[in-house]
Amino acid sequence: MTQPLIIAFDGPAASGKGTLASVIAADYSLPFLDTGLLYRAAGHLAHVLGIDPAQAAQRITPELLNDEALRGREAGERASQVAAIPAVRAALKQFQIDFAHQPSGAVLDGRDIGTVIAPDATVKLFVTATPEIRAERRWKQLVKLNPALTFDEVLSDIRIRDARDSGRADAPLEKAGDALLLDTSDLGIEAAIAAARSLVKDRCGDN
Numbered sequence: 001m002t003q004p005l006i007i008a009f010d011g012p013a014a015s016g017k018g019t020l021a022s023v024i025a026a027d028y029s030l031p032f033l034d035t036g037l038l039y040r041a042a043g044h045l046a047h048v049l050g051i052d053p054a055q056a057a058q059r060i061t062p063e064l065l066n067d068e069a070l071r072g073r074e075a076g077e078r079a080s081q082v083a084a085i086p087a088v089r090a091a092l093k094q095f096q097i098d099f100a101h102q103p104s105g106a107v108l109d110g111r112d113i114g115t116v117i118a119p120d121a122t123v124k125l126f127v128t129a130t131p132e133i134r135a136e137r138r139w140k141q142l143v144k145l146n147p148a149l150t151f152d153e154v155l156s157d158i159r160i161r162d163a164r165d166s167g168r169a170d171a172p173l174e175k176a177g178d179a180l181l182l183d184t185s186d187l188g189i190e191a192a193i194a195a196a197r198s199l200v201k202d203r204c205g206d207n
C-alpha cells in the first residue's frame, strides 16, 4: 500500500509558497491548508475582541478564515506577533497535524510545516526569494487594497517579519535539513510553478 502524500511548503512572506502549494494541491487532488491564515485569524480576532491571543486561537471558525481583513497588511503584522507566543502555536498545532495526516494526504504551506507539523512529509520545499523581490510582489498585492502604501513600507514590514519569524524560540522559520530549496528570485510565476512541479514529481512521481 502506498503512503499518503504529505507535501510541505515553507518559506518567508511573499516567496510564492502559497501560490505554488495551491497549484501542487490541485495537480495531485489533495486538500490544501494555508496555515498562515490561522495565525492571521488569531491575531485579528485578538485585536477585534480585545482578548488573549491564545484564547482567540481557540475561537477560529471556518467563516473567519474567509474574512477579507485577513489579507491586509495589519493582519500579517499581527499574525507574526501572535505567532511568537508558544500558547498560540500550541492551540493551533493539533489541527494542523491532523490536517496533514488525514488519509487522503495533504498540502500545507507555512513556516514550520516541514520542521514541526509534518517532519515526516513525503516532500518538503523551502521557497525563498530576496527581500526586495518579495516586497515588490507583496506591494503589488497590497497596493490594490491601499493605494497610499509605498514599496519602502512593505520592504520594511517584510524585513521586520523575517527577523521575528526566524528569531523566535518556538518553531522558527528555518529550512528543514531534508527540504529542497527553491529560490524564486529570478523566476516568474509560471517558471516557479514549473520548477516546483519538477521537484515534487522527482520525489513523488505522477501519483
Ligand code: CDP
Binding pocket: 011, 012, 013, 014, 015, 018, 035, 036, 037, 039, 040, 076, 079, 080, 081, 083, 084, 109, 110, 111, 112, 113, 161, 165
Ligand atoms: O503570506 P505571508 O507569507 O505573508 O504570511 P502568512 O503565511 O499568512 O503568515 C503570517 C504570519 O504567520 C507569518 O509571518 C508567521 O509569523 C506566522 N506563521 C507561522 O508562524 N507559522 C506558520 N505555519 C504560518 C504562519
Ligand code: CDP
Binding pocket: 011, 012, 013, 014, 015, 016, 017, 018, 019, 020, 137, 138, 141, 184, 187, 188, 189, 192
Ligand atoms: O504565500 P506567499 O506569501 O509566500 O506568496 P504568494 O501569495 O504565493 O505570492 C505573492 C505574490 O507573488 C502573488 O501575487 C504571486 O503571484 C506572486 N509571485 C510572483 O510574481 N512570482 C513568483 N515566482 C512567485 C509569486
